[in-house]
Amino acid sequence: MALYVYKFGGTSVGSVERIKSVAEKVKKVHDAGHQIVVVVSAMSGETNRLVALAKEIQVQPTDREMDVLLSTGEQVTISLLCMALHSLGCDASSYTGGQVKILTDSSHTKARILSIDDSRIKAHLDEGKVVVVAGFQGVDEHGNITTLGRGGSDTTAVALAAALKADECHIYTDVDGVYTTDPRVEPKARRLDKITFEEMLEMASLGSKVLQIRSVEFAGKYNVALRVLSSFKEGNGTLITYEESQMESALISGIAFNRDEAKLTITGVPDLPGVAFKILGPIADANIEVDMIIQNIADDATTDFTFTVHRNDYQRAKTLLDQTCIELGARKVTGDDNIVKISIVGVGMRSHAGIASTMFKALAAEGINIRMIATSEIKISVVVDEKYLELAVRALHAAFKLDQGAES
Ligand code: ASP
Ligand code: MG
Numbered sequence: 001m002a003l004y005v006y007k008f009g010g011t012s013v014g015s016v017e018r019i020k021s022v023a024e025k026v027k028k029v030h031d032a033g034h035q036i037v038v039v040v041s042a043m044s045g046e047t048n049r050l051v052a053l054a055k056e057i058q059v060q061p062t063d064r065e066m067d068v069l070l071s072t073g074e075q076v077t078i079s080l081l082c083m084a085l086h087s088l089g090c091d092a093s094s095y096t097g098g099q100v101k102i103l104t105d106s107s108h109t110k111a112r113i114l115s116i117d118d119s120r121i122k123a124h125l126d127e128g129k130v131v132v133v134a135g136f137q138g139v140d141e142h143g144n145i146t147t148l149g150r151g152g153s154d155t156t157a158v159a160l161a162a163a164l165k166a167d168e169c170h171i172y173t174d175v176d177g178v179y180t181t182d183p184r185v186e187p188k189a190r191r192l193d194k195i196t197f198e199e200m201l202e203m204a205s206l207g208s209k210v211l212q213i214r215s216v217e218f219a220g221k222y223n224v225a226l227r228v229l230s231s232f233k234e235g236n237g238t239l240i241t242y243e244e245s246q247m248e249s250a251l252i253s254g255i256a257f258n259r260d261e262a263k264l265t266i267t268g269v270p271d272l273p274g275v276a277f278k279i280l281g282p283i284a285d286a287n288i289e290v291d292m293i294i295q296n297i298a299d300d301a302t303t304d305f306t307f308t309v310h311r312n313d314y315q316r317a318k319t320l321l322d323q324t325c326i327e328l329g330a331r332k333v334t335g336d337d338n339i340v341k342i343s344i345v346g347v348g349m350r351s352h353a354g355i356a357s358t359m360f361k362a363l364a365a366e367g368i369n370i371r372m373i374a375t376s377e378i379k380i381s382v383v384v385d386e387k388y389l390e391l392a393v394r395a396l397h398a399a400f401k402l403d404q405g406a407e408s
Contacts, residue, residue: 002167003035003125007135007157010044011174012231013077022172022231023084026130030090035125037164039135039157040081042073047150063108067137067147070109071096074134074153081132092130095120097137097145102156104138104146111138111146113155113218116163133160151212158215162222169219169226170237171211176230177238178203178210180402181255185393188403192238192253199253200240202345202379216240251348251355252400255393258341261291262314263372263383264321265306268331271298278328279305282320288313292341292374292381302331306372308383311337339371340389343381344396356380362399368392 006026013019022038030036041047050069054061061069078094085092100121104111124131135153138146148155154171161169177191178200195203197220204213210228219226219240229237269275276295283290291308309317314337321333349355359380363370368391372383384392397403 001033001035003037003164004029005037005039005157005161005164005166005169007039007153007169007171008041008231009153009171009173010041010046012172013040013081014044016080018231019077019080020084023081023088023090025231026081027085027088027090030130036130037121037125037160037166038081038130038132039153039160040074040077040132041135041153043077046073046076064144067108067111067145070147071134071137071145074136078132078134085130085132090130091128092132093124094132094134096134097156098139098143100133102138102159104140104148106140106142106144106146108144108146110149111140113138113148113159116159118160118163121160121164149212149214152214154212154215155218158218158222158224158226161224161226162218167225169224171215171226171228172231173210173228174230174232175210175228176233176235177228178240178254180253181393181397182257185257185390186255186397188394188397190403191235193236194239194241195253196347197240197242198378199345199347202343203254203256250346251352252344252346252402253348254345255396255400255402256343256345257389257393259386259389260311261308261339261341261383262311262317262335262337263292263306263308263339264314264317264333264335265304266321266325266328266330266333267304268302269305269328270330271301271303275303275328276305279321279324280307282324283307283309283317286316286320288317288320292372292383294372294374308339308341308372336371338386339383340386341381341383342389342392342396343379344400345379347378349378349380358399359396362395363392366391366395368395 008022082092082094101117103115104113121131135156136148140146178195179189181189183189200216226240227237288309293307296304318335325333368388370382374381
C-alpha cells in the first residue's frame with residue numbers, strides 16, 4: 001500500500017466530463033488499496049475569469065479581497081470531484097485550504113506555507129476515504145483566506161506530500177512530462193524519464209512553465225519524489241528526483257529559453273568603487289528584477305556595464321539608467337528589447353569539460369552572434385537576437401544529441 005498525493009491542474013478538471021474521468025482514475029488507484037489525497041486547481045479559465053470580474057469593479061482591489069475571491073475557484077472543483085467520486089461509490093470528503101489546515105503567512109496573493117495540520121487528513125485516510133483538498137489556498141494566523149500565487153496548486157500538492165510523507169506526488173497536467181526543450185520550437189524534443197530537482201529549477205525558472213517554481217524548491221527541500229504526467233495520456237511522465245546515477249551519461253538534460261528579456265548597456269562609466277551599486281540601486285528600488293549582469297575590464301579608467309531585465313520593465317529601466325548616466329558622467333545608454341536568452345542545463349556539466357565550446361561551436365556554425373554569456377554550475381546561458389531563437393534551440397538540441405536520449 002502506498003500513499004499518493006495527486007494534483008490535477010485546471011485543464012484536467014476543465015469540464016464535468018473531465019472531472020468524472022479524474023474521479024475514475026482516482027477510484028482505480030484507491031480500489032487497488034492505496035491511500036490517496038487529491039489536490040485540484042480551479043476549472044480552466046476560472047481564476048482568470050474571477051480576476052477579470054474584480055477588475056471590472058475596481059482597478060486595484062485589496063489583496064485580501066482578491067484572495068477571498070480567487071479561492072472560490074478551487075472550492076467549486078473539490079466539491080464537484082467529491083460528488084463524482086460518490087457517484088462511483090467511492091467515499092470521499094473535500095476540504096478547503098483553511099479547513100485542512102494549511103497555515104500560511106499573511107502576504108495575500110503570494111502567501112507562503114508555514115505548516116500543515118495533517119491530523120484530519122490522516123484520520124480520514126485511515127478510515128479508507130479519499131481526501132480532496134483545494135489547491136492554491138490557505139489561511140493565516142488571523143483566519144484570513146490566503147492564496148499562494150498563480151500556479152500555486154502545485155505547491156499545495158508538494159507541501160501535502162511532504163507533510164504526509166507520501167510515497168510520490170503526481171502532478172497531472174496537459175503535457176505528459178518534462179521535455180528536453182519546448183516541442184513547439186523543436187519537434188524532436190524528447191520527454192525525459194528523470195530530471196534532478198536542480199535541473200528542474202533551472203528549467204522552470206528559465207521559462208519551461210510546467211510547474212510552479214516554488215513547488216520544485218519545496219520538493220527539493222523535503223525530498224518529495226515528484227512526477228509530472230498527463231491526465232489524458234497513459235505513461236510514466238517525468239520523475240523529478242535527487243538520484244543522478246542513471247542520468248550520468250547525459251551531459252545536458254535540456255534547453256530552456258526566455259523570450260521576455262531585454263538588455264541595457266551603459267558605456268564609459270568611471271571605473272570607481274560603488275559604481276555597480278549606483279547603476280543597479282535605482283533599478284532595485286523600482287522593484288525591477290535584474291537577471292544577467294556583465295561588467296567589462298576597464299581600459300581607459302572607464303568601463304561598460306550591461307544587464308538584462310524583463311521586457312515589460314525595459315522602458316522603466318531605461319529611463320532610470322538615462323538618469324544614472326547623467327549623474328555618473330558616463331558616455332551613453334543603449335538598449336535592445338529584441339533579445340532572448342537560451343540556456344543549456346545539466347548536472348553532467350559539473351564533471352565534463354568542453355560543454356561551453358560545443359555550445360559556441362554549434363551557434364557559430366549557424367552564424368548566430370552571441371551577445372552575452374553567463375554560466376553557473378549547471379547551466380550556460382547566452383543572449384542572442386530574437387530572430388535566432390528557433391534556429392539556436394534546434395542547433396543546440398542537435399549538437400548535444402538530445403533527440404537521441406542518453407538514458408534508458
Ligand atoms: N487556479 C490557480 C491559477 O490559475 C492556481 C492553480 O491553478 O494552480 O493560478
Ligand atoms: Mg497550474
